[in-house]
Each structure stands twice: as C-alpha cells, then as structure tokens.
Amino acid sequence: MIESQPNLKALFLGDVVGRPGRRAVLFFLPQLIAQRQPDLVVVNAENAADDGLGLLLEHYSELRALGVDVVTTGNHVWEKTELNELLEKEDRLLRPANYPSRLPGRGLVIFTLERGPHIGTEVAVLNLQGRYRMSPIDDPFRAGFQLVEETRKKTKLIFIDFHAEDFSEKEAFPWAMDGTVTGVVGTHTHVATQDARILPRGCAAQTDLGMCGPLNSVIGSRPDLSIERSLTAVPLRNEVLEGPAEVRGLWIAADTETGCAVLVESLCLGPYGV
Numbered sequence: 001m002i003e004s005q006p007n008l009k010a011l012f013l014g015d016v017v018g019r020p021g022r023r024a025v026l027f028f029l030p031q032l033i034a035q036r037q038p039d040l041v042v043v044n045a046e047n048a049a050d051d052g053l054g055l056l057l058e059h060y061s062e063l064r065a066l067g068v069d070v071v072t073t074g075n076h077v078w079e080k081t082e083l084n085e086l087l088e089k090e091d092r093l094l095r096p097a098n099y100p101s102r103l104p105g106r107g108l109v110i111f112t113l114e115r116g117p118h119i120g121t122e123v124a125v126l127n128l129q130g131r132y133r134m135s136p137i138d139d140p141f142r143a144g145f146q147l148v149e150e151t152r153k154k155t156k157l158i159f160i161d162f163h164a165e166d167f168s169e170k171e172a173f174p175w176a177m178d179g180t181v182t183g184v185v186g187t188h189t190h191v192a193t194q195d196a197r198i199l200p201r202g203c204a205a206q207t208d209l210g211m212c213g214p215l216n217s218v219i220g221s222r223p224d225l226s227i228e229r230s231l232t233a234v235p236l237r238n239e240v241l242e243g244p245a246e247v248r249g250l251w252i253a254a255d256t257e258t259g260c261a262v263l264v265e266s267l268c269l270g271p272y273g274v
C-alpha cells in the first residue's frame with residue numbers, strides 16, 4: 001500500500017495592530033507553532049507599528065524570527081517610507097501586487113518550504129487589495145487571474161491575502177479564485193467574519209480573519225474616538241488602544257497533490273496582556 005502524503009498545514013494571522021497586537025503574537029505564535037507544527041505561516045502586519053500605521057524593519061524581523069514565512073500588508077504599507085528599502089530587498093515581505101509596478105516591492109512570492117514533512121515543496125503567497133471604498137488601483141480580480149495562471153505553472157499550492165474593505169468584493173473574490181488556488185484569507189477590516197469554509201472547488205476562504213489586536217477597541221483603536229467621530233463628523237484620527245489583545249487567524253490543511261483545501265478552522269486566542 002502506498003502511504004498518502006500528509007496534508008500541508010498553513011497558519012494565517014490577521015492584521016497585527018500596534019504594541020498590544022505584537023505582544024499577543026509574541027506570546028501565542030510560538031505556542032501555536034509548537035503545538036500544531038504548520039508548514040507555512042503567513043501574517044498580515046500592515047498595522048504593526050506603535051501607531052497602527054504601517055510597520056518597520058524591527059517588526060518584520062521580529063515576526064520572521066518567530067517563524068513567520070511571509071509577511072503580507074495592504075494600504076498602510078506606504079505609511080513608513082523607511083520600509084521602502086526593505087520592500088525592495090526582502091522577497092518575504094509583500095505589498096499588494098495590484099499597486100503600480102513602479103512602487104517598491106512585490107506582491108507575490110514563490111518559495112520552497114523550509115521545514116516539516118513537505119520540505120522542498122513549492123508554495124506561493126499572493127497579496128492583493130480590493131478597490132471598493134479604497135484607492136482605485138488596478139483590478140485585483142484581473143491581476144489575480146493573471147498571476148495565479150502564471151504561478152500554477154510552478155505550484156498548485158497558492159494562498160492569497162485579499163486586503164479589502166467592502167464585503168461584496170471581499171466575499172466574491174475567493175469565488176472567482178475557486179478551483180485555482182488553495183485559500184483566500186480576507187484582511188483589513190479587523191472584525192472576524194464567521195464564515196470560514198471550503199468552496200466547492202477546494203478554495204478555503206474566510207471573508208475577514210479579524211485582527212491580532214486590542215480586545216476592548218473599535219478595530220484596534222480607542223472606542224471613544226469612534227463615538228466622537230460619529231457624534232460630531234470631525235475626522236479624528238484613530239489611536240491604538242493599549243490593553244489586552246486577541247490573536248485571530250485561520251488554519252488550513254490542504255492536499256499537496258490537488259492543491260485543494262481539505263480543512264479550515266478559525267482561530268481565536270487570548271486575550272493576553274494588561
């Protein structure tokens with residue numbers, strides 16, 4: 001009897017927000033890795049800086065040292081211009097692929113797994129951004145079709161972080177990719193959706209992973225600022241709420257032969273911190 005290959009196990013964490021989010025990831029991620037031994041770990045860190053806007057080299061390095069294989073981002077990736085050099089240099093730090101090509105960095109990485117039973121297996125991680133109620137960049141659907149078609153010449157194990165605001169666009173995107181990629185995880189809105197599932201042709205999907213960030217907040221920020229903004233229409237800036245934080249994400253197991261997901265599980269750990 002031929003023993004079948006074990007499934008590939010991938011862990012995705014939602015947007016890391018500020019110091020509380022980083023602290024919670026620092027606490028929970030090593031436990032998750034030790035207990036579940038994922039082959040691939042992908043974390044969106046576009047809000048990891050102290051002020052929740054963008055990230056810095058130190059935040060990227062900290063996540064990579066914890067065992068994160070790929071760091072994805074989104075619209076806030078351009079907040080800290082000192083990151084541009086790193087975007088050019090580091091192929092495991094992604095920015096959405098559908099921004100203008102003259103901007104630094106890339107939105108797709110194909111690499112071989114470095115640990116576990118699938119060591120040497122090629123996988124791809126693609127970062128795209130939606131356009132509804134966001135900047136009018138290139139069409140993520142067309143960009144996705146084209147990049148996935150090219151990538152499938154190398155591997156069927158393709159995972160997409162779809163960073164988007166509007167739920168009609170965000171929920172439609174995995175359907176457009178179903179049958180061609182292993183999973184699509186939504187990021188950016190910071191509120192987890194309870195819809196983790198596997199679509200009919202094998203694409204794992206969750207419309208939004210939720211965040212790794214402050215528990216008693218409004219999308220990571222002080223609730224009083226959101227309330228005041230609603231009451232006055234004054235565009236007050238968000239401020240990261242200090243305090244206990246949760247870690248949210250998605251666990252995907254996939255058949256390495258077909259590239260189809262066979263299991264999805266939403267994760268929520270915490271809160272951690274004071």
Ligand SMILES: [Fe+2]
Pocket residue numbers: 046074075076163187188
């Ligand atoms: Fe975002």
